[in-house]
Amino acid sequence: MTGPRQLDWLAREAAHLAPGASEESALGRRVFVEGRGAVLTDLDGNQYIDLAAGTLTQSLGHCHPEVVGALTEQAARLWNVHDSATADRAELCELLARLLPEELDTYAFFSTGAEVVEAALRAVQAVAEPGRNRIGALRHGFHGKTQGARMLVHWDIGHQSLAGNSILGYSPYCYRCPLGLEYPSCGVRCATLVRRHIAEKPNVSALVFEPVLGAAGVIVPPPGYWEQIAESCRENGVLLVADEVLTGGGRTGTFLASDRLGIEPDLVTLSKGLASGFPFAALAGRSAVLRHPDAARAGSTASTYSNNPLGIAAAKATLEVVARDRLIGQVRVLGALLDDRLAELHSRFEVLGEVRGIGLLHGLEFVRDRATREPAPEIARAVYLAALDLGLRASIGGHIIRLAPPFTIEPALLEEGIALLARALERAVEAAR
Ligand SMILES: Cc1ncc(COP(=O)(O)O)c(C=O)c1O
Structure with missing residues (x-):
C-alpha cells in the first residue's frame, strides 16, 4: 500500500499534474526519494528491489558512485x-x-x-x-x-x-x-x-x-x-x-x-x-x-x-x-539465473502463459487460460501491485510484466526479488479465486 506521506504528496501534485502517466506509475502511486544500486526507497521509508532498473536505464544501478x-x-x-x-x-x-x-x-x-x-x-x-x-x-x-x-x-x-x-x-x-x-x-x-x-x-x-x-x-x-x-x-x-x-x-x-x-x-x-x-x-x-x-x-x-x-x-x-568491470559477461551469467528462476515460476503458475527473455531482459505474459491464451491484464496488474507492496518494483504494460535488473545486482538480491515475485503471484492468484 502507498504510505501516508506519499498519499499526501500525490494528492498535492494531482491538483495540477496532467494525467497521462505510464501505467506503471499511475498504478503504483509511489513517491521515490532515493536509489542506491538495485534498491529504491520511498517517502515513507519503504524499500524496493528495482528489477525494472529505472526504466531500463540503470544498468549500473541507481547513483553509481x-x-x-x-x-x-x-x-x-x-x-x-x-x-x-x-x-x-x-x-x-x-x-x-x-x-x-x-x-x-x-x-x-x-x-x-x-x-x-x-x-x-x-x-x-x-x-x-x-x-x-x-x-x-x-x-x-x-x-x-x-x-x-x-x-x-x-x-x-x-x-x-x-x-x-x-x-x-x-x-x-x-x-x-x-x-x-x-x-x-x-x-x-x-x-x-x-x-x-x-x-x-x-x-x-x-x-x-x-x-x-x-x-x-x-x-x-x-x-x-x-x-x-x-x-x-x-x-x-x-x-x-x-x-x-x-x-x-x-x-x-x-x-x-x-x-x-x-x-x-x-x-x-x-x-x-x-x-x-x-x-x-x-x-x-x-x-x-x-x-x-x-x-x-x-x-x-x-x-x-x-x-x-x-x-x-x-x-x-x-x-x-x-x-x-566486464559487466556484459555478468549480464549473461545473471541472465541464465533469471531464465532458470522464471522457468520455475512458469511451471508453478498457470497464469503465466509464456516467460521469455534474453540476457537481463525478460517478459512475463499473463493469460486467463493457457489453452486460449487470452491476455489477462487484470492479473498482471494484481501481481505488479502485490509485488510493490512486498518490496519489488517491476515494469508493466497491459498483460505483460517486464524484468530488466541492473547489471550490477548481487545474485542473492536477484534471487530475493524473484522470491518476492513468486509471493506476489501467489497473492494475486489467491485473490482471483
Ligand atoms: C526501442 C525504443 N525506441 C525508442 C524509444 C523512445 O525513447 P524515449 O522514451 O526516450 O523517447 C523507446 C522507449 O521506450 C524504445 O523502447
Missing part, C-alpha cells in the same frame, strides 16, 4: 555550449568505437530515444534514392512518441498513429503467431513474408526495427528470422536501422542485441543503457551514411541539448564501468 562523480564534476564546470566540442566527447567517441562493431564508426549525440530515432529517419531520408520515400517497420515495434517515430508505431498510441508513410512486416511473435503457425515447423514464414514484402516494394528506403521487441513484451526472434530479413534488405538496397534504444549497451548479453542476433545494421540508435538515466542518446552509423554529404549538412546533428556535456560525462562514465 563513478557516474555521480563524473556528473558532479561536470556540473561544477560546464553545462551547455550548444553542440561545441568538449574534451570528453572525443573520448566517448573512442569508447564507442571500441564497443561497437568496427563498421559503426561515426556517431552523433542527442537527448532521448525518440529524438535519436528522428535523427536516424532524417539520415535515411537524406541518403535515400529518389522514389524511395517509405520506411519499413514491424508490427509490435515501438520507437517513441514524436511524429516520425509514431509513423512507425501501430499500437500503443491507438487511433492517433500516423501510419502514413510506413509499411509493416510481421514481427516474430511466436506465442501469438499472426499466421497461426508453430515454430519450427513454420519455417519462419513471418520472415519469408517480410522478405517478400521488401523485395516487392521498390519504394522502401530503410527497415527500422527493434532486434528484440521490448515494449511489446520482450519478443525474442527465433533463429532464422533476422538472417532472412537482413539478407533481403541487403539485396534490395534497404538500409537496416536497428533501434537499440532499449536493447543497446549490453542488456541482452552483447553490447548490441544485433551482435548477438547476427544483424549488421547501417544505423543504430542507443539511449536507455547509455548514461545511467541521464537523458542521453547516440546515433551510430556507417560513415557511408552519416558522412554522406546530404546527411551531413550543417546543423543536421545539432539541437539545444544535443551533445550536452552532462550527458556526455554520464555516458562516458557509464560505459567505462561497463567495459572495465
Whole structure:
C-alpha cells in the first residue's frame, strides 16, 4: 500500500499534474526519494528491489558512485555550449568505437530515444534514392512518441498513429503467431513474408526495427528470422536501422542485441543503457551514411541539448564501468539465473502463459487460460501491485510484466526479488479465486 506521506504528496501534485502517466506509475502511486544500486526507497521509508532498473536505464544501478562523480564534476564546470566540442566527447567517441562493431564508426549525440530515432529517419531520408520515400517497420515495434517515430508505431498510441508513410512486416511473435503457425515447423514464414514484402516494394528506403521487441513484451526472434530479413534488405538496397534504444549497451548479453542476433545494421540508435538515466542518446552509423554529404549538412546533428556535456560525462562514465568491470559477461551469467528462476515460476503458475527473455531482459505474459491464451491484464496488474507492496518494483504494460535488473545486482538480491515475485503471484492468484 502507498504510505501516508506519499498519499499526501500525490494528492498535492494531482491538483495540477496532467494525467497521462505510464501505467506503471499511475498504478503504483509511489513517491521515490532515493536509489542506491538495485534498491529504491520511498517517502515513507519503504524499500524496493528495482528489477525494472529505472526504466531500463540503470544498468549500473541507481547513483553509481563513478557516474555521480563524473556528473558532479561536470556540473561544477560546464553545462551547455550548444553542440561545441568538449574534451570528453572525443573520448566517448573512442569508447564507442571500441564497443561497437568496427563498421559503426561515426556517431552523433542527442537527448532521448525518440529524438535519436528522428535523427536516424532524417539520415535515411537524406541518403535515400529518389522514389524511395517509405520506411519499413514491424508490427509490435515501438520507437517513441514524436511524429516520425509514431509513423512507425501501430499500437500503443491507438487511433492517433500516423501510419502514413510506413509499411509493416510481421514481427516474430511466436506465442501469438499472426499466421497461426508453430515454430519450427513454420519455417519462419513471418520472415519469408517480410522478405517478400521488401523485395516487392521498390519504394522502401530503410527497415527500422527493434532486434528484440521490448515494449511489446520482450519478443525474442527465433533463429532464422533476422538472417532472412537482413539478407533481403541487403539485396534490395534497404538500409537496416536497428533501434537499440532499449536493447543497446549490453542488456541482452552483447553490447548490441544485433551482435548477438547476427544483424549488421547501417544505423543504430542507443539511449536507455547509455548514461545511467541521464537523458542521453547516440546515433551510430556507417560513415557511408552519416558522412554522406546530404546527411551531413550543417546543423543536421545539432539541437539545444544535443551533445550536452552532462550527458556526455554520464555516458562516458557509464560505459567505462561497463567495459572495465566486464559487466556484459555478468549480464549473461545473471541472465541464465533469471531464465532458470522464471522457468520455475512458469511451471508453478498457470497464469503465466509464456516467460521469455534474453540476457537481463525478460517478459512475463499473463493469460486467463493457457489453452486460449487470452491476455489477462487484470492479473498482471494484481501481481505488479502485490509485488510493490512486498518490496519489488517491476515494469508493466497491459498483460505483460517486464524484468530488466541492473547489471550490477548481487545474485542473492536477484534471487530475493524473484522470491518476492513468486509471493506476489501467489497473492494475486489467491485473490482471483
Ligand atoms: C526501442 C525504443 N525506441 C525508442 C524509444 C523512445 O525513447 P524515449 O522514451 O526516450 O523517447 C523507446 C522507449 O521506450 C524504445 O523502447
